[in-house]
Amino acid sequence: MTDQAAQHSGTGDAAEGPRLTTRETAELLGVKPETVYAYVSRGQLSSRRAPGGRGSTFDAAEVAALVRRTGRRDPAPAQGDLVFRTGITFIDRDRYYFRGVDATELARHHSYEEVAEWVWTGEIRPGVRFTAPPESLAAARRAIDALPAHSGSTDRLRVALVAAAAADPLRFDLSSRGVLNSARGMIPTLVGALPMAGGRELPADGDSGNGAGIARQLWPRLTAQPADAASLTVLDTALALLTDHDLAASTLAARVAASAHAHPYAVVSAGLGVLEGPLHGAASGLAHRMLAEVVDRGGAAPVVADHLRTGRPVPGLGHRLYTGEDPRATALFALLAEVPQAAPVLAAARDVVATTARHTPLHANIDLALAVLSVARGMPAEAGETVFAVSRTAGWIAHALEEYAERPLRLRPIGQYEGPRPPRPLPAG
Missing domain, CATH: 1.10.580.10 (Citrate Synthase, domain 1)
Known part of the structure; x- marks a missing residue:
């Protein structure tokens, strides 16, 4: 038993050893309570109904053994979002x-x-x-x-x-x-x-x-x-x-x-x-078609107006992870300025951003920058x-x-069943 598990008195009697509540078990394992029941369904933990029928209890020694096998992870965030430890990409302050x-x-x-x-x-x-x-x-x-x-x-x-x-x-x-x-x-x-x-x-x-x-x-x-x-x-x-x-x-x-x-x-x-x-990935195609239309019509105003009138978002604008311009778009726009064929299309893209800003302050994203390249150099949408x-x-x-390098099959969420309660009779027909 780990030291931390030994400190929990649980709900069992002395003959069996201490038992832990679902919350205590989740804390020791560093997982959400739902994941504790996933361990039960896989046969990695056994559970018993708590006295009075409220929740389940778990053997502290069994939990400690599982902690030793899997290693304790940081607790899951309160909102329940999945979090993956990664050393590849970090996004912070629009970079x-x-x-x-x-x-x-x-x-x-x-x-x-x-x-x-x-x-x-x-x-x-x-x-x-x-x-x-x-x-x-x-x-x-x-x-x-x-x-x-x-x-x-x-x-x-x-x-x-x-x-x-x-x-x-x-x-x-x-x-x-x-x-x-x-x-x-x-x-x-x-x-x-x-x-x-x-x-x-x-x-x-x-x-x-x-x-x-x-x-x-x-x-x-x-x-x-x-x-x-x-x-x-x-x-x-x-x-x-x-x-x-x-x-x-x-x-x-x-x-x-x-x-x-x-x-x-x-x-x-x-x-x-x-x-x-x-x-x-296909969002850039929408930006391509929109930008080609802006170039063809000689300005962004009528094209943006058409999108707003029909309730469609203007493609190539906004990103949930950036409050300002997508840094990838910024980098490509700087390079596109050195491509002579891109000059009118780049101007059209800036016109789209400026025109839309009168309605809502959205900034260019990578899809708009890719569209400038594809429209300027005769590529398909x-x-x-x-x-x-x-x-x-x-x-x-x-x-x-x-x-x-992680534990296999760890990405196995548990569904919250909302269908009819079993048992039901066999369907006729």
Whole structure:
């Protein structure tokens, strides 16, 4: 028995040893009371109804043994929100940090691949490049070729991911080295499997673009316009900036998959499934269409008015974690100012912000900045979602590495049943 458990007299008699209330048990384990009953349902604790039928009691020695096996965790917050200990991203006062380093500064001085390595390992590997395994790339391209022509980029990425996983016999190696080896091949495979913009032929497997940075490999899959240095810098910086953003919805899904010890490809697939939602990764497409309309109509006022009249929020504005402008947008706007083709679109974005501010003080977010790039350089509306998905793959891998080190299947909430009370008669028919 731990010293702390021994101090609780509980409700049992001397022959059995002390018993603890649910609240006392939760405090010792550092969990919510609901989680105590989850331990009971899994057979890790036994319970007994308290005298008078109010609540349950638990054997103090059994609780102490569970504390020794699992380790005491910090108590859950009063509001009941899930909290994950993570060493990856910290967001504070309208800034965010990767492993303690300002993320916008990292993205300004390092490539996407270098930032990914930093997020994964805490080390910078100057000049690092990721290479797609030929077998995985070939399998991913064949799978994408079988899709309907109208398939979206996220559809293609998910299918490519499944095919690449099937081609990787080492995908079940969940050691840090194994996961990182899979990740370094997975990202360029996803990019290399995407079709070229404008209907151009894909390069042969032996000339897939391996050796070039991810941004340069991705560019011709987003637009038929030739790349220039300034635009490539914007794309590479966007990839770096979007690598992670704490526990976004897609990252939570990825961690749940990792908690079940799903392999890295399955973890990324879980993230992609959530990312496709219109309130997450697909939000940049809405900003793209809105911004293109502003450019076409010569001003933001009529477009913003249409959104307000129909009760639709103006895309690309506001973020729940920032009171001012999204720092990722700020960083990209500064780089977009160096891209000549972006000048009219950037002005249109500023017009949207200023016009909307007359109604509500919202600031630009990353979706608006991605829309400036995609509209200015002739990319489709889904280009921002593609950038988001490719970039965030590195973040999902980083969170998977953390989750693999945790107790398996810890992310198992208990449902609060609100249906008819059993037993009920067997339905007729």
